[in-house]
Amino acid sequence: MKTNGYIEFDLDGEELSSVHARLHSVKQGDNERSFRIVNPRGKHAVAAGLNAPMDVRIDGHVGFYCGGMNKEADITINGQAGPGVGENMMSGLIRVCGNASQSAGATGRGGMLVIEGDASSRCGISMKGIDIVVGGSVGHMSCFMGQRGHLVVCGDAGHDLGDSLYEAQIFVRGSVDSLGADCVEKEMRPEHIETLKGLLARSGVNADPKEFRRYGSARKLYNFHIDNADAL
């Protein structure tokens, strides 16, 4: 059904698999690329595996893995998101207008995830190139084993932020309960302020980059430490 320029799917009546069959068939250059999904009612894996440029608006709350492995699509969730929103996304944009549960953007390899509210624990866990901007606060162990990309937190961060961090960069405006193993505060140089400015502009989240602090890896866990006492 087409409403206000959107092709609309009602998950109260339609099977998720048939909705996905339609969305997965969208190709680069197709004319019909605007979709609206209503009544998601916490269903899992809504709009997962999208594979082409398109706009998908989801009106309501979603369960696990909404927008999982997204490529190129712009997905807006007008509600709250369950665990693993945007997990392993490759590109495109996912915007959560409410809050997100744990493991938001887990292992994401590209694109941008914007969470306008708060994100729970392990936000950006094992991230591999994604940019995540959180308008509110994040829970404990966020950016755990973060490999690449940026995590921007406009509120506060829970304990053990950036534990076992690789090369992902973290910006936090508020307080940090504690830093995880091998995560340290780093100097906020002009180039970092520029990077952050760009991220905030892309996300549409309004914040002053100069109010943030930067965290990254001390790189002390990169290689196993061997004493070789007998060689002394």
Place this chain on the structure above:
Amino acid sequence: MTDPRALRGSATFPPEVIREIQRAADQGVYEIRGFGTKRKIPSFDDLLMLGASVSRYPLEGYREACDTSVMIGTRFAKKPIELKIPITVAGMSFGALGSHAKRSLGWAATEMGTSTTTGDGGMTDEEREASKTLVYQVLPSRYGMNPDDLRRADAIEVVVGQGAKPGGGGMLLGQKINERVAKMRDLPQGIDQRSASRHPDWTGPDDLEIKIHEIREITGWEKPIYVKVGATRTRFDTALAVKAGADAVVVDGMQGGTAATQDVFIEHVGIPTLPAVRQAVEALQELDMHRKVQLIVSGGIRSGADVAKALAMGADAVSIGSAAMVALGCNKPVYHEDYEALGTAPGFCHHCHTGRCPVGVTTQDPELEKRLPPEKGGRLMRNYLQTMVLELQTLARACGKSHVLNLEPQDMVALTVEAAAMAQVPLAGTDWVPGKNNY
């Protein structure tokens, strides 16, 4: 000179224990090594097949058919896979193995009509091209994970654990992280890379069910989805994998190999393959899912006899990793000086973690890789698989079976009390099954 009759070794502190304590004191870090457990544990060697007799009718060796085909993924997948032989190649990462080894395995598997499996480094184009049937692993690290590879795979394996290190994540030491491997894994070159030990976006069986559902939605419900567990609480793990919606369960016993793991993990965590198979089969039977959810068993499978015994215990197929590497030349008595440079010798080498594999299997070094031309590796592996199949058919025919999946526990006895208890088959020459009857 000391009189050797005066020397009394300690059972608590034998030479290898003394050596390890002193190595630990010198280096201050646990030993990391490749390969699987080296300790003696109950195994398929402790079982014997019962050939035909007055009450059983054998099949003629070369004249009567003995089918070896098996379907995997018949529960939910729209496109289950058909294997011509019940011996698959286990997941081994590109990174741990070089590209020549991966291509060799793919070509051989394709010729023999079976599958290969990716590993903890993502899928390479060479591997996809070489393998007609390729299983794509979804691991806790999610290195190289992307939806395009999910879709071009023939089956998907969600790895919860592996036999060499149930509860532990992968390791790949810096010397093996070259530019290509680093890029695939989104990591800096040359670091000692530790994979996560648990999945980043799910915990527990209820979440796993949702994860599997997501993968099915992304891939249009086409692909069989396996769940792989390291053998520990196998009965529960198998039941929970079934509950989570797996099409197949892969159970990897403690003999399963690794390219790099702490020795303490390899030798002290998990249970042997033998009892794990039995527990998995019992779990499937209790749920009325035996043969509906396929069981693939790995960990120390080396010969057609091992395959026959695993199938007789109720497995649908087996998977080989270390044995496949040995077929490619691992531990072969050649290039002695290179073994020596690693401080080891052919037959004892477990130095996969160093990246200096003398026979070019577990290395990223182009010079060492030249020692394993893929065409040659493919032929070696094909011959090995072919031999295993012939051995398997020989034993199945001897037991009167026209299909290898018709082998059953009643076709076996145990040589030891331990094996009888673990496999729940009678001790040879008795009708005694420990824990079951007459005790």
